Amino acid sequence: MERIKRVAAINDISCIGKCSLTVALPIISAGGIECSVIPTAVLSTHTGGFENFTFKDLTDEILPIVKHWKSLNIKFDSIYSGYLGSIAQVDIIDKTIDELSDSDTLVLVDPVMADFGELYKNFDKSFPEKMKKICKKADVITPNITEACLLTNTPYENGPYTKEFVENLIEKLTLVCDKKIVLTGVYFDEDKLGVATYDNETDKINYCFTEKHEGVYHGTGDIFACVLLTALLNGKNLETAAEIAQNITSEAIKITKEEKTDVRYGVRFEAVLPKMIELLK
Ligand code: PXL
Helix, strand or coil, rough: CCCCCCCEEEEEEEEECCCHHHHHHHHHHHHHCEEEEEEEEEEEECCCCCCCCCCEECCCHHHHHHHHHHCCCCCCEEEEEEECCCHHHHHHHHHHHHHHHHCCCCECCCCEECCCCCECCCCCCHHHHHHHHHCCCCCCCCCEEEHHHHHHHCCCCCCCCHHHHHHHHHHCCCCCCCCCEEEEECCCCCCCCEEEEEECCEEEEEEEEEECCCCCCCCCHHHHHHHHHHHHCCCHHHHHHHHHHHHHHHHHHHHHHCCCCCCHCCCHHHHHHHHHHHHHH
């Protein structure tokens, strides 16, 4: 029996409002990968739309966890980082990547900071410059358009976008991460939304689109990143992994939209896990 692959998922626990670790654990596990976790903070809800959420910063816990894991000699096939609880965590995650990875560890950095032209609550303007430090170490980064603009000092624009805008952004992102780039939230018209991928090995930009759903759906960036990572760890190439992640995320949004539930609580990714497992075969 082959050893099961293992990811170290570095992300917050938002106790309500499906995102970060509450989507990473089920998605990565359903994809047949063991998901170990380093919680960056514990919040009563995510910060996007609920008032009076609690926030417990876990910055001081991260390196002791890493030190203990090091002493256990655990192999990590991947390190995945998402929402960080403090700016100081960037240097700590940089160190964590060095400590826990070896030559074949896939490092995916989702530079979670912002969307729709705005930084999330709790992040200040100095965050994007700092975030570049761990993007440099990544094999794959998955910014949305806002995060890509912040990482490249590009003025944010509302969509629909031109191919020129998107491909310029990707070119600038290759200076932030010189390996694989998956830019999310790309749309050229109001009907279709998707991702642009850039792979340094082929030097090619590829696009994948699905139906565009109106509205703001929380946690979908995290779902996308986790499905993408799971597909990559199951041996899919970047284009195929992005296509699976785009399809699964879009399908989960579609079901949520039909159910007309309060979108702050997250999307119905549970309903599409069987399809994800099928697509990973
Ligand atoms: O889904 C991104 C995310 C993750 N974690 C927390 C958030 C957000 C987005 O708002 O608030 C705590």
